[in-house]
Structures are given as structure tokens and as C-alpha cells.
Amino acid sequence: MPEARFSSIFAPELYGRLRWFSNLRWMAVGGLVLGAIVGPFVGFAGAWPSLLYVGLLVAVYNLLFVWRLSRYDSTFYGELHECAIRQMVADLAALAVTIHYTGGMESPALIFFAFHMAIGTIMVATRLMYLLAAGASAVLTAIYFAEHSHWLVSYAQYHHEMGAEPASRLVLLMVAMFGMVYLTDSVTSRFKVHAIELHRTGEDLLRKTEQLEALVRQKEELEQRKSHYMRISAHQLRSPLGTVKTSLEVLTGGYVDPASERGKKLLAGAIERVDGLLEIVNDLLELAKVREGRDKAPWKSGINLTQLVMDLLDSLEPVAGAKGVAMHDDLDPTAVLAWGIPPDLVSAFENLLENAIRYSRPGGEVQVRVERREPGEILLTVADRGIGIPEELKDQIFHEFVRAPNARRHAPEGTGLGLTVVREVVEAHGGRVEVVSQEGSGSAFTAFFPVDWTPPEVQSLLQQGNQPVTASTRRRGAPAGSSPKS
Ligand code: ADP
Numbered sequence: 001m002p003e004a005r006f007s008s009i010f011a012p013e014l015y016g017r018l019r020w021f022s023n024l025r026w027m028a029v030g031g032l033v034l035g036a037i038v039g040p041f042v043g044f045a046g047a048w049p050s051l052l053y054v055g056l057l058v059a060v061y062n063l064l065f066v067w068r069l070s071r072y073d074s075t076f077y078g079e080l081h082e083c084a085i086r087q088m089v090a091d092l093a094a095l096a097v098t099i100h101y102t103g104g105m106e107s108p109a110l111i112f113f114a115f116h117m118a119i120g121t122i123m124v125a126t127r128l129m130y131l132l133a134a135g136a137s138a139v140l141t142a143i144y145f146a147e148h149s150h151w152l153v154s155y156a157q158y159h160h161e162m163g164a165e166p167a168s169r170l171v172l173l174m175v176a177m178f179g180m181v182y183l184t185d186s187v188t189s190r191f192k193v194h195a196i197e198l199h200r201t202g203e204d205l206l207r208k209t210e211q212l213e214a215l216v217r218q219k220e221e222l223e224q225r226k227s228h229y230m231r232i233s234a235h236q237l238r239s240p241l242g243t244v245k246t247s248l249e250v251l252t253g254g255y256v257d258p259a260s261e262r263g264k265k266l267l268a269g270a271i272e273r274v275d276g277l278l279e280i281v282n283d284l285l286e287l288a289k290v291r292e293g294r295d296k297a298p299w300k301s302g303i304n305l306t307q308l309v310m311d312l313l314d315s316l317e318p319v320a321g322a323k324g325v326a327m328h329d330d331l332d333p334t335a336v337l338a339w340g341i342p343p344d345l346v347s348a349f350e351n352l353l354e355n356a357i358r359y360s361r362p363g364g365e366v367q368v369r370v371e372r373r374e375p376g377e378i379l380l381t382v383a384d385r386g387i388g389i390p391e392e393l394k395d396q397i398f399h400e401f402v403r404a405p406n407a408r409r410h411a412p413e414g415t416g417l418g419l420t421v422v423r424e425v426v427e428a429h430g431g432r433v434e435v436v437s438q439e440g441s442g443s444a445f446t447a448f449f450p451v452d453w454t455p456p457e458v459q460s461l462l463q464q465g466n467q468p469v470t471a472s473t474r475r476r477g478a479p480a481g482s483s484p485k486s
Contacts, residue, residue: 011076018087021087022069024119025062025065028058029055032098035047036051045155046153058094061090069083091116092113092132092139096139099113099143103157105170106156106169111176113140114179117177118181121181121188122188129181130181133177133178137174141170144167148166236401237277237281240274243269247267247270248270250266251267275413287421287424299339301338302336302337303337303345304335305337305340306333310329319354325357325360326365327357328368329369330367335370337449339453339455345429349380355382358410358411359407360387366384372451378449379448382445383444384442387406387439390404390405391439398419399420400416401415401416402416403416406439429453430453432447434448
């Protein structure tokens with residue numbers, strides 16, 4: 001029987017039983033006092049006043065136990081168990097004295113030894129109860145021999161000499177005591193095992209309920225984020241659409257001649273708005289691709305980040321050249337990630353590089369650096385000397401559709417979605433992005449990648465024994481991937 005486990009679970013239960021046991025003891029005190037008074041009249045010559053003293057003694061130690069019990073922590077099993085053992089020993093001692101004064105092996109109180117064993121087995125460890133039964137047997141045997149050798153006065157009514165009848169009573173009582181411990185244990189241990197199972201099931205249920213609650217909370221948050229995202233996406237699309245609609249109504253309603261100077265201006269404005277709308281739609285699709293791609297886990301091993309950046313620099317060279325922005329690079333060829341999704345990484349890096357060019361002033365400079373840093377980190381830094389980011393917006397620019405006023409003035413065509421792609425891609429690779437910027441002086445974005453990071457999706461594939469896809473190498477100068485902003 002798993003007693004130790006049982007102990008830790010049922011301290012409050014033991015506490016309750018001890019209280020109940022103390023209440024029972026008051027009845028025993030009453031019985032002893034009554035026995036002391038009535039005893040001599042019904043043939044128990046030794047009852048008065050000895051039983052009264054025993055009764056008083058029991059009352060005193062019971063008071064003591066009740067007082068101690070009120071000070072115990074009802075959840076601390078160790079102390080309660082010790083208290084139960086002390087009570088058992090005290091009771092058995094009081095009972096042994098009672099037996100002596102009420103006729104030794106003829107005492108009608110002998111049966112209480114067996115009761116005590118049953119009650120004790122419910123409360124304390126079974127092996128201890130066998131020990132107590134052995135101790136009680138020894139004390140009773142000592143009383144038996146002491147009375148019959150006249151070393152102790154015998155209060156037996158019929159003054160048996162040492163003989164078969166009192167000896168067999170003693171043996172029977174011993175058998176009854178051990179039998180009680182055994183029987184009580186075999187009955188209660190089954191309850192104990194069931195109680196442990198019940199307790200475990202309860203704990204399991206509680207854990208599962210907590211997990212479920214966490215999942216529901218997560219789902220609610222996700223739903224909220226989704227609806228927030230949809231709302232601001234719709235809002236971003238609505239105002240350019242409204243402008244285009246108004247321009248077309250003005251033209252089709254005959255208020256302005258489409259061929260006139262003003263008509264042409266209106267049409268050009270509408271086309272510009274439609275371009276902006278297309279840009280937003282493209283970026284939204286790009287973001288969706290990045291988010292959905294992760295679920296399909298197109299992870300590849302051994303991704304050379306420097307190679308990806310070199311390819312991008314090649315393809316963006318003309319854009320930078322057209323703006324008069326000089327590109328410098330410092331790339332470590334050993335910057336290889338254990339696992340990655342190449343098209344997503346290309347999207348993220350492309351956004352960073354395009355931003356650096358876009359928010360640079362003509363004649364500006366962009367510095368791109370890829371370096372390995374111990375322990376096990378790769379850093380990609382894109383720094384420019386452009387318009388910078390206002391202090392109050394630095395924490396928000398990685399959120400969808402956030403654009404700083406200076407960026408809107410400098411480059412009206414942005415969507416505010418590129419940095420969201422950057423953050424989500426880098427985080428999906430176990431990394432993080434940081435920005436250092438000063439408005440008017442420039443910005444430096446750094447993506448930190450843990451080199452040996454293995455995505456959970458790949459981990460579970462590897463555990464199942466499936467082989468994830470390995471990297472395909474890309475030549476310098478080959479197209480780097482889809483361009484979200486082109
Ligand atoms: P977009 O560039 O289309 O506006 P992003 O999500 O890429 O969208 O960037 C969000 C905002 O962060 C930009 O509008 C701009 O205010 C700021 N930002 C990003 N990169 C830079 C940079 N290199 N220099 C200055 N501001 C930047």
C-alpha cells in the first residue's frame with residue numbers, strides 16, 4: 001500500500017480523525033469515572049479510586065492533545081502522524097492500568113485493546129500498529145505474570161491461579177489485536193488506493209482544465225487580433241478606394257472633361273491611388289504567405305545568409321543607383337543558419353534593404369553587415385543615414401500599417417506592412433529584431449539569429465524519423481526571390 005503517497009494527500013483527513021478520536025476519549029473519561037464509582041458495588045474491588053485517577057489522567061492528557069491539535073497545521077502530515085502515535089501510546093498505557101485494576105485477564109475492558117488496534121490502523125502507518133500490538137501484548141503478558149507471581153496485587157474476582165483459562169484469554173486477546181490490525185488494514189487500504197486514484201484523476205482534471213482555459217484564452221486573443229487586423233486592413237483600403245470613386249464620379253458625371261487638364265490630373269491621381277491599393281494588397285498577400293508558409297513548414301537546412309544578402313544586393317543595386325544611394329557591405333561568408341525558410345528570409349531582408357534605400361536622402365549611404373557572433377549568433381545589420389524614426393514611434397513601427405509622419409512625407413507610397421513581415425520572419429527563425437534610430441540622422445536595424453536553432457516543426461519531423469528538406473544552393477546573381485514591394 002503506498003502509505004507515503006497517501007500520507008501527503010490525506011493530512012486534513014487525519015486531522016479530522018484525530019479530533020474525532022479526542023471526542024471519543026471524553027466518553028472514555030466518563031466511563032472510567034462511572035466505573036470507579038459503580039465498580040466496587042458490582043465486584044470490582046480495585047476500581048475505586050484507581051479508575052478515577054486514570055480517568056483524571058486521561059482527561060488531562062486529552063485536554064493537552066486538543067490544545068496541541070488546535071495549533072497544528074492541518075496540512076502538515078508529519079506532525080499529525082506523530083501526534084496520533086503519541087495518543088495511541090498514552091491510551092494503551094491508560095488501558096493497561098485499567099485492566100490491572102479491573103481484574104487483569106478477567107477484566108471486561110480487555111476488548112478495548114482490540115478496538116484500539118482497529119482505530120489506530122485507520123489513523124497511523126500499519127507497520128507501526130503491528131509494533132504497538134506487539135508492545136501491548138508484552139505489557140499484558142507482564143501484567144499477567146506480575147499478578148500471578150503476586151508481585152502485583154490481583155483484583156480478579158475469582159482469584160484464578162496461573163492456569164489455562166487466563167492464559168488462553170491472554171493469547172486470544174493477542175490474536176484479536178493482531179487480527180484487528182490486519183483486517184482493518186486490508187479493508188482501509190483498498191479505500192486508500194481508490195482515494196489516491198481519485199486524487200490523481202482530480203489533479204489531472206484540474207491540469208487539463210487549466211490547459212483548456214489557456215487555449216480558450218489564446219484563441220480569443222487570436223480572434224481579437226485577427227478582427228483588429230481585418231478592421232485596419234479594410235480601413236487602409238477604404239480611403240484610397242473612396243478617393244478613386246469620387247474622381248471617377250466627377251469624370252463620368254460630366255462635371256469635368258476627362259480630356260481637360262483637370263480631368264487628366266484627376267485620372268492620374270486615381271491611377272496613383274490604385275497603385276497604392278495594389279501595393280497594400282501585395283503586401284497583405286506577402287504577409288499572409290509568410291504566416292501560412294510557416295504552418296506548412298518548408299524548412300531547409302544550412303542556409304547561407306550572406307549568399308541571400310548578396311543576391312539581394314545585386315538585384316537592388318539599380319534601385320539604389322537611381323536614388324543616388326551608395327551601398328556598402330561587409331559580409332561574413334560563414335554565416336550559415338542551421339534551419340530556415342529561404343523565401344521568407346529573402347522577403348524580410350528585402351524589406352529592410354528597400355526601407356534603407358527608400359528612407360535615405362539622395363546621395364545617402366547604406367551599410368549592410370552580416371557577422372557571426374559567439375556564442376552561436378548571426379547578426380544582420382542594415383544601417384542608413386536617412387530620415388530616421390521619431391522617438392515616440394520606435395516601439396510601434398513593427399506593427400501592421402504603422403508609418404511615421406516623416407516617412408509619409410518622404411515616401412507617400414509605403415504601406416506600413418514591411419516591418420511586420422521582418423519581425424514575424426525573424427521571430428519564426430527563433431530570433432529578434434532591434435532598431436536604433438534618431439530622427440533626421442538615420443536608422444540601424446539589426447536581426448539576431450541563433451545559428452543552431454531548430455524550429456519545433458522540424459524537431460517533430462526529426463522525432464518521427466522523417467527527413468526534412470535540405471537546402472538548395474543559390475548562385476550569386478541569381479534572382480533572390482519574390483519582391484513584395486516591386
Ligand atoms: P513602409 O516602409 O511601407 O511604410 P514598413 O513596415 O517597412 O512600411 O515600415 C514602417 C515604418 O517604419 C515606415 O513607414 C517608417 O516610418 C519606419 N521605417 C522603416 N524603416 C525605416 C528606415 N530605414 N528609416 C526611417 N524610417 C523607417
